[in-house]
Amino acid sequence: MCFNLMLSNDQTVFTRDDRETLHKIMLARRDMRHFLANSKVDKEVLDRIMIAAHTAPSVGLMQPWRFINILDTSLREKIASQVDDEITKTANEMDHRKADFLKLKLEGIRDCAVLIAVVQAPDDGTILGRRTLPQEMALCSTACAIQNLWLAARAENIGMGWVSLFDPKYLAKLLHCPENALPIALLCLGPVKKFYVEPMLVETGWRNEKTLDSVLFNDQWLDDDGSPKFQNKQ
Amino acid sequence: MCFNLMLSNDQTVFTRDDRETLHKIMLARRDMRHFLANSKVDKEVLDRIMIAAHTAPSVGLMQPWRFINILDTSLREKIASQVDDEITKTANEMDHRKADFLKLKLEGIRDCAVLIAVVQAPDDGTILGRRTLPQEMALCSTACAIQNLWLAARAENIGMGWVSLFDPKYLAKLLHCPENALPIALLCLGPVKKFYVEPMLVETGWRNEKTLDSVLFNDQWLDDDGSPKFQNKQ
Numbered sequence: 001m002c003f004n005l006m007l008s009n010d011q012t013v014f015t016r017d018d019r020e021t022l023h024k025i026m027l028a029r030r031d032m033r034h035f036l037a038n039s040k041v042d043k044e045v046l047d048r049i050m051i052a053a054h055t056a057p058s059v060g061l062m063q064p065w066r067f068i069n070i071l072d073t074s075l076r077e078k079i080a081s082q083v084d085d086e087i088t089k090t091a092n093e094m095d096h097r098k099a100d101f102l103k104l105k106l107e108g109i110r111d112c113a114v115l116i117a118v119v120q121a122p123d124d125g126t127i128l129g130r131r132t133l134p135q136e137m138a139l140c141s142t143a144c145a146i147q148n149l150w151l152a153a154r155a156e157n158i159g160m161g162w163v164s165l166f167d168p169k170y171l172a173k174l175l176h177c178p179e180n181a182l183p184i185a186l187l188c189l190g191p192v193k194k195f196y197v198e199p200m201l202v203e204t205g206w207r208n209e210k211t212l213d214s215v216l217f218n219d220q221w222l223d224d225d226g227s228p229k230f231q232n233k234q
Numbered sequence: 235m236c237f238n239l240m241l242s243n244d245q246t247v248f249t250r251d252d253r254e255t256l257h258k259i260m261l262a263r264r265d266m267r268h269f270l271a272n273s274k275v276d277k278e279v280l281d282r283i284m285i286a287a288h289t290a291p292s293v294g295l296m297q298p299w300r301f302i303n304i305l306d307t308s309l310r311e312k313i314a315s316q317v318d319d320e321i322t323k324t325a326n327e328m329d330h331r332k333a334d335f336l337k338l339k340l341e342g343i344r345d346c347a348v349l350i351a352v353v354q355a356p357d358d359g360t361i362l363g364r365r366t367l368p369q370e371m372a373l374c375s376t377a378c379a380i381q382n383l384w385l386a387a388r389a390e391n392i393g394m395g396w397v398s399l400f401d402p403k404y405l406a407k408l409l410h411c412p413e414n415a416l417p418i419a420l421l422c423l424g425p426v427k428k429f430y431v432e433p434m435l436v437e438t439g440w441r442n443e444k445t446l447d448s449v450l451f452n453d454q455w456l457d458d459d460g461s462p463k464f465q466n467k468q
Contacts, residue, residue, distance in 0.1 A: 010262045010429045019282070019389045021255045026289045026382055028244045048253070054446045055260045056381065059398055061435045063444045068451045075453055090365045101362070119455065128335070128440075129398045131324045136373055136418060137398050143377035144384075147290065148260055151385075155253045164293055164363045164371050176454040184370060195244045201295045201362075210297045212288045217302045219309055220410040221353065 025155050030196045032159035032188070033104075035111040039191040045156050046114060049189070052152030058141035060128035065145040068175055070115040078174060079117075079166070079186065080109040086165040104204060107163045113190030117171065118146060122180035139184070146185060159192035259389050264430045266393035266422070267338075269345040273425040279390050280348060283423070286386030292375035294362035299379040302409055304349040312408060313351075313400070313420065314343040320399040338438060341397045347424030351405065352380060356414035373418070380419060393426035 050067065058064060070076050087106055094101045109115060120142050123134065130137040146162065153160040163186040171183040201207045284301065292298060304310050321340055328335045343349060354376050357368065364371040380396065387394040397420040405417040435441045 010264065010431045012258055012262050013391055014259065014262075014389045018255050018259065019386075021252050022259055022385060022389045023282070023286060023289075024246060025248065025252065025256055026286055026386075028246050028248075029289075029291070030244065031291050048257070050450060051446060052257060052260055054449065055257075055263070057263070057265050057384070057396065057433075059396075061433060061441045061443065063449065066449050066451065066455065068453065068455065070453060072453050086366065090361060093361055093365060106363075127324060127327055128435075129340075131327060131399070132320065132401055133398060133418065136416075139370055139373055140377035140380070140418065143374035144381040146374070147378040147381040150291070150378075151256060152253075152260075155248045155256045157247055162291065162293075164367060165365070167366055178455060178457075181455065182370075184367065184374065197244045199291075199295060206362075207295045209295065212285060215288065215297065215300050216284065217300065219302065219304060219306050221300065221302065221412060221415065223412075 025151055028195060029150055029154040030159070031200065032161045032192050032195065033106060033108050033200060034192060035108040035113065035159060035188060036191045036193055037111045039113045041113045041158060041190055045158065046189075049149055049152045049156060049158070053145045053149035056141065056145035056148045058144070059130050059137040060126040062124060062126045062138060062141060064121045064124070064138045065142040066119040066121050066181070068117040068119060070117060075174070076109065076115055079115070079171070080107075082167060082170055082174075083107050083109055083163060083165050083186070086167060090165060100206065104200075104206065106165060107186075108161055108188040108190075109163065109186065111190075112161070112188035114188075116187040116189065117175055117183055118142065118185040118187060119172075119175065119177055120182040120184050122178055142184060146187070149187070153189055157191075158189055159195065161188040162186075163188060259385055262429060263384055263388040264393065265433065266395045266426050266429070267340060267342050267434060268426060269342040269347065269393060269422060270425045270427055271345045273347045275347045275392060275424055279392065280423075283383055283386045283390060283392070287379045287383035290375065290379035290382045292378070293364050293371040294360040296358060296360045296372060296375060298355045298358070298372045299376040300353040300355050300415070302351040302353060304351060309408070310343065310349055313349070313405070314341075316401060316404055316408075317341050317343055317397060317399050317420070320401060324399060334440065338434075338440065340399060341420075342395055342422040342424075343397065343420065345424075346395070346422035350421040350423065351409055351417055352376065352419040352421060353406075353409065353411055354416040354418050356412055376418060380421070383421070387423055391425075392423055393429065395422040396420075397422060
């Protein structure tokens with residue numbers, strides 16, 4: 001690490017400036033599909049990003065995330081080719097939006113500097129906190145690690161895209177994963193020319209974002225027409 | 235918002251200080267179970283925390299997260315009581331660790347200032363990015379929103395605990411959720427006396443953390459005995 005994380009103290013009292021920095025990073029984070037070809041990510045930068053991923057919370061302290069760095073170029077090409085196939089299959093389920101869908105750039109597998117497959121480890125039998133939602137809670141833990149990774153990458157001015165257009169069984173076989181391990185993400189990481197100003201799917205007119213108010217309820221679920229503003233307990 | 239987020243620019247070039255702040259927040263974030271009773275969270279603080287949650291990425295821009303703020307005290311008590319039941323059920327599956335398990339404080343439902351149930355919305359039919367892993371990708375999106383929320387809370391010096399000890403069907407009914415909506419988290423939020431120095435499950439001797447090296451592979455999965463150090467592509 002370039003900076004001394006040992007200075008961090010769990011009792012740290014964060015300031016308004018700290019919060020502003022965090023919010024700026026969150027707001028500037030984008031799901032990137034366009035990368036600068038022939039670029040690279042320095043080792044210490046990637047190390048810091050992976051450390052951030054591993055500080056994520058996990059149910060029952062399972063830490064079920066596994067990260068596979070794809071270094072072999074022929075392996076990367078096999079993965080890219082599988083993603084191409086999956087894009088075609090998805091397009092064929094799109095009906096009237098197929099043409100618009102095929103105009104979108106949906107992955108940066110061949111261009112990105114670093115490609116990391118994220119695999120959900122086989123169940124380790126943890127019961128604490130996951131008796132009723134065992135698969136869901138393990139998966140949520142890995143997603144939290146990916147979100148940390150994503151924010152840490154953006155803070156390094158590195159783009160990241162989470163590609164989920166693949167056949168997980170095929171990918172598991174390609175990466176020699178054990179039975180019951182589940183690949184859930186192909187993370188494209190690397191320098192970008194420009195971060196999208198809005199989410200790419202908004203910029204391209206594919207879809208609009210929901211307002212915050214529309215996802216906040218008090219005490220009970222309400223359908224779209226009857227949602228009151230989220231209140232705070234006084 | 236107290237600070238002007240409109241100043242944030244998606245092309246922001248973050249600095250070493252910014253990265254250090256982000257890593258400090260991530261490292262100081264804890265899954266809290268002990269809260270200061272009779273405390274509160276100011277409205278503008280909770281607003282900022284919820285804004286952070288809603289800036290999360292989501293597959294196909296689904297934004298499948300819904301947040302239900304539990305304001306009604308009798309509703310909170312019903313939820314607490316359900317969590318008590320689930321703790322008993324989990325304990326009964328614990329075998330030789332049952333006594334140790336029952337010594338752990340596993341939730342702060344009755345003490346925390348703010349209680350928020352997070353519900354996965356019913357499937358909206360999005361295909362983009364989720365043809366092969368539809369439920370998984372929607373769930374991962376909601377988990378990313380919760381991780382943003384968690385980091386934003388810590389940056390406000392507010393503790394948060396993700397309680398997953400509940401019967402999701404019972405909770406869905408209690409919160410009047412539509413069919414196929416799935417409660418995945420009870421988030422306890424509020425001031426704490428002290429943040430755990432290490433994860434509570436480590437502090438109590440329940441479980442050790444994995445090393446970062448043990449979850450990083452190159453090109454293929456390797457079992458525990460044969461994992462080489464994660465390399466960076468040059």
